[in-house]
Amino acid sequence: SKLNVVQLVQGIVDQFKGAYDRELVFETETDEMYINGNHDQLQQVVYILMDNALKYSDKAVDIHISQQGLTVQINVQDYGKGIPPEESEKIFDRFYRIEKSRSRELGGTGLGLAIAKVIMEEHHGSLSVSSEPGEGTAFSMRLPAINEN
Ligand code: ATP
Numbered sequence: 329s330k331l332n333v334v335q336l337v338q339g340i341v342d343q344f345k346g347a348y349d350r351e352l353v354f355e356t357e358t359d360e361m362y363i364n365g366n367h368d369q370l371q372q373v374v375y376i377l378m379d380n381a382l383k384y385s386d387k388a389v390d391i392h393i394s395q396q397g398l399t400v401q402i403n404v405q406d407y408g409k410g411i412p413p414e415e416s417e418k419i420f421d422r423f424y425r426i427e428k429s430r431s432r433e434l435g436g437t438g439l440g441l442a443i444a445k446v447i448m449e450e451h452h453g454s455l456s457v458s459s460e461p462g463e464g465t466a467f468s469m470r471l472p473a474i475n476e477n
Pocket of ligand 1: 385410424435439440
């Protein structure tokens with residue numbers, strides 16, 4: 329169905345704001361950006377990315393929505409320890425977790441990003457990561473926008 333991405337993301341950000349005492353900065357270029365898709369599944373992707381950003385860093389998390397041409401982009405940026413370049417593709421594999429010892433105490437199964445990637449592909453979109461070790465990590469969801477013309 330037709331979804332306003334801004335509203336969809338705002339809903340998840342509000343949930344996290346209520347549950348965590350952390351700085352969450354939500355910025356969007358406009359109030360309305362429409363896509364076709366499954367509301368609950370796309371919220372699950374945003375949830376997985378925000379949950380990871382909060383889990384693997386202890387600083388603020390920035391959520392940013394923009395539109396370039398017919399592509400809507402949702403960025404979730406953290407300022408945590410980052411992901412080593414050689415791990416940046418493996419993290420999308422089922423059950424893969426960086427340094428099992430580092431991750432063990434935080435809990436989790438290593439399924440979140442694998443699920444997120446499948447949902448994005450089913451929506452003819454993509455999920456990618458860009459990370460600077462020691463600086464932070466940004467995940468980008470890209471989805472085809474509905475052409476309003
Ligand atoms: P869960 O299935 O509960 O989400 P998980 O967080 O371990 O468990 P994924 O979401 O698939 O599983 O993430 C896989 C691994 O990628 C994590 O274990 C972690 O090592 C790494 N990772 C994911 N997001 C980040 C991030 N924002 N910063 C640093 N490392 C990350």
